[in-house]
Amino acid sequence: MFEKIQADNVFRSGLKMRMVGLTGGIASGKSTISNLFKSYGIPVVDADIVARDVVRKGSGGWKKVVAAFGEDILQDDGEIDRAQLGQIVFSDPSKRQLLNRLLAPFISYGIFWEIVKLWIKGSEVIVLDIPLLFEAKMDHLAKPIIVVWVDPETQLQRLMARDGISEEQARSRINAQTPLDWKRTKADMVIDNSGTLDETREQFQKVLAQVTRPLSWWEFGRSRKGALCFLVSVIVGVIVFRNM
Numbered sequence: 398m399f400e401k402i403q404a405d406n407v408f409r410s411g412l413k414m415r416m417v418g419l420t421g422g423i424a425s426g427k428s429t430i431s432n433l434f435k436s437y438g439i440p441v442v443d444a445d446i447v448a449r450d451v452v453r454k455g456s457g458g459w460k461k462v463v464a465a466f467g468e469d470i471l472q473d474d475g476e477i478d479r480a481q482l483g484q485i486v487f488s489d490p491s492k493r494q495l496l497n498r499l500l501a502p503f504i505s506y507g508i509f510w511e512i513v514k515l516w517i518k519g520s521e522v523i524v525l526d527i528p529l530l531f532e533a534k535m536d537h538l539a540k541p542i543i544v545v546w547v548d549p550e551t552q553l554q555r556l557m558a559r560d561g562i563s564e565e566q567a568r569s570r571i572n573a574q575t576p577l578d579w580k581r582t583k584a585d586m587v588i589d590n591s592g593t594l595d596e597t598r599e600q601f602q603k604v605l606a607q608v609t610r611p612l613s614w615w616e617f618g619r620s621r622k623g624a625l626c627f628l629v630s631v632i633v634g635v636i637v638f639r640n641m
């Protein structure tokens with residue numbers, strides 16, 4: 398029942414746009430939370446998917462990466478061998494910075510287009526699932542910002558289990574990111590995902606209530622309807638002014 402009211406709220410409030418930031422650390426549970434948002438009909442822009450798309454064989458990102466890292470990182474089918482590239486960049490900060498620098502413009506552009514498409518569709522609440530939201534300085538785009546936190550040992554265990562990697566590999570991936578404890582201090586809302594999925598779902602309900610509350614005028618102004626209102630006001634103003 399509560400879930401239905403929340404979902405209705407989202408759609409009834411219509412024509413407005415709130416961009417909710419969702420971030421955290423590797424394997425802290427961002428996808429778990431973004432799937433919950435999706436189940437309530439709230440669209441999610443997933444930066445990891447965008448980052449995958451921008452390095453598809455033959456794309457601009459692919460060419461940059463191959464030029465910088467060499468053809469050795471390609472699979473037989475010409476696609477980038479992600480596991481191999483991951484091994485390289487997660488164990489060498491300078492290579493990681495290089496990859497980040499090469500891909501940042503493509504990823505930002507891709508995220509921007511996903512937002513524009515949802516704006517055109519009239520989505521009023523969208524979630525930006527961006528693992529490197531703070532590192533890439535995209536945090537100013539989103540309000541509120543939700544950080545999915547998990548205790549270090551649980552994060553390590555879940556990462557090893559999910560990706561089937563060694564403790565050393567998992568640690569180097571975790572250490573490649575800004576500490577989760579720091580991200581937590583920058584959050585508007587924190588979901589502690591160290592416990593069971595039921596405990597996480599309970600916290601999610603509170604976050605959902607916040608995220609789907611009525612929008613401010615500023616958020617409304619950023620919506621498709623807000624922009625149209627502004628445009629119509631300008632046109633009417635010009636017509637009235639000309640006829641004076």
Ligand SMILES: CC(C)(COP(=O)(O)OP(=O)(O)OC[C@H]1O[C@@H](n2cnc3c(N)ncnc32)[C@H](O)[C@@H]1O)[C@@H](O)C(=O)NCCC(=O)NCCS
Binds near residue numbers: 445504527
């Ligand atoms: C290194 C790559 C090839 C590894 O691919 P792989 O399929 O193994 O992992 P995947 O892309 O699913 O990423 C998993 C997680 O790793 C973390 N991660 C990814 N890239 C980075 C990075 N440059 N720095 C720190 N953490 C990262 C994120 O938490 C992400 O959710 C890939 O992550 C990549 O191309 N990264 C650079 C692009 C990027 O910055 N992506 C993050 C989008 S904000």
Ligand SMILES: Nc1ncnc2c1ncn2[C@@H]1O[C@H](COP(=O)(O)OP(=O)(O)OP(=O)(O)O)[C@@H](O)[C@H]1O
Binds near residue numbers: 425428
């Ligand atoms: N509360 C939980 N209890 C048990 N397992 C969980 C819980 N939350 C997430 N997991 C599991 O932990 C792993 C990591 O979660 P998830 O994929 O959602 O993290 P992520 O932050 O999206 O990861 P990445 O940064 O790599 O994209 C997954 O295998 C997921 O099924």
